[in-house]
Amino acid sequence: RAKADGRGTYRFFETGMDARAQARRLLEMDLRAALQRDEFQPYYQPIRDVASGRVVVFEALLRWNHPQRGLIAPINFIPLAEETGLIVQLGEFVLRSACTDAATWPDDVDVAVNLSPVQFRNPNLIASVTAALTVSGLPARRLELEITESVLLQNSEATLTTLHELRAMGVRISLDDFGTGYSSLSYLRSFPFDKIKIDRSFVSELATREDSMAIIRAVTGLGRSLGIVTTAEGVENDAQLELLRREGCTQAQGYLFSKPRPASDVALMLERPRLRASA
Numbered sequence: 001r002a003k004a005d006g007r008g009t010y011r012f013f014e015t016g017m018d019a020r021a022q023a024r025r026l027l028e029m030d031l032r033a034a035l036q037r038d039e040f041q042p043y044y045q046p047i048r049d050v051a052s053g054r055v056v057v058f059e060a061l062l063r064w065n066h067p068q069r070g071l072i073a074p075i076n077f078i079p080l081a082e083e084t085g086l087i088v089q090l091g092e093f094v095l096r097s098a099c100t101d102a103a104t105w106p107d108d109v110d111v112a113v114n115l116s117p118v119q120f121r122n123p124n125l126i127a128s129v130t131a132a133l134t135v136s137g138l139p140a141r142r143l144e145l146e147i148t149e150s151v152l153l154q155n156s157e158a159t160l161t162t163l164h165e166l167r168a169m170g171v172r173i174s175l176d177d178f179g180t181g182y183s184s185l186s187y188l189r190s191f192p193f194d195k196i197k198i199d200r201s202f203v204s205e206l207a208t209r210e211d212s213m214a215i216i217r218a219v220t221g222l223g224r225s226l227g228i229v230t231t232a233e234g235v236e237n238d239a240q241l242e243l244l245r246r247e248g249c250t251q252a253q254g255y256l257f258s259k260p261r262p263a264s265d266v267a268l269m270l271e272r273p274r275l276r277a278s279a
């Protein structure tokens with residue numbers, strides 16, 4: 001194949017690989033330094049109870065405050081942090097920060113933290129969750145851990161043990177981005193999740209696609225029957241919120257209420273039902 005493409009093409013391809021590998025190495029060095037320099041910061045996005053409108057949870061969403069490049073979204077550094085294993089340290093930082101911040105919020109407002117599958121495989125996970133709770137003084141019942149289906153695909157015995165250990169501590173477990181991966185109903189049977197987060201893609205198509213509506217109806221119904229809270233992600237307008245309310249979805253999260261903002265804006269987000277200005 002390489003031969004058929006001709007020598008020029010092949011060499012061009014090699015040069016391209018080199019540049020990419022180099023960019024990757026640079027980003028990796030940058031990531032390590034950023035951890036030392038304290039450039040990471042959790043932002044928080046409110047999740048509201050649909051029936052009462054009350055803020056019940058803030059989800060911690062990591063941002064990299066880069067001195068030259070400005071605010072960097074997780075899609076641009078989490079994958080490399082996962083490949084290099086740096087996500088373990090980064091994840092511990094998020095856990096500690098989120099628990100410490102949440103300990104200063106009203107007692108009926110919880111915090112949700114995303115866990116990477118790599119963190120999940122790390123034997124220190126239970127210890128670092130315990131440490132974050134102990135150091136911050138946050139009661140375990142106020143911490144939610146969000147995992148995606150990909151966690152469940154790997155070594156299910158060990159995964160189930162870890163999930164059960166976390167739950168025994170009093171921490172709650174959410175299934176994030178439900179409907180995007182290899183969504184399997186058997187996951188809901190093999191592990192008692194506390195919450196299902198319906199992926200944003202279904203919510204954004206709510207008004208325009210009947211099949212999205214049908215899926216939301218099915219998942220909220222399933223949640224109700226199984227006693228699992230359902231949260232809709234990516235709610236951006238009143239029409240979507242109204243449809244979700246009608247289907248009995250428990251909670252809603254999205255730009256309609258607020259974008260993720262720094263911890264210093266939590267009081268503001270608790271005060272105002274809507275805060276649409278970007279952050």
Ligand code: C2E
Pocket residue numbers: 045060061062073074075078091094114115116146176177200233234235236253254255256260
């Ligand atoms: P996620 O956990 O599903 O988080 C929700 C994402 O949707 C966030 O993107 C949030 O800003 C965005 N979002 C919320 N409401 C709306 C809306 O109404 N419209 C639109 N268009 N988007 C909305 P963000 O902050 O860029 O994070 C992306 C993903 O990165 C997260 O998806 C999560 O998988 C990952 N992530 C973020 N923080 C962490 C972290 O601390 N650790 C790990 N392992 N992953 C993280």
Ligand code: MG
Pocket residue numbers: 059114146176
């Ligand atoms: Mg999440």
Ligand code: MG
Pocket residue numbers: 176177197233
């Ligand atoms: Mg999600």
Ligand code: MG
Pocket residue numbers: 177200233
């Ligand atoms: Mg998502």
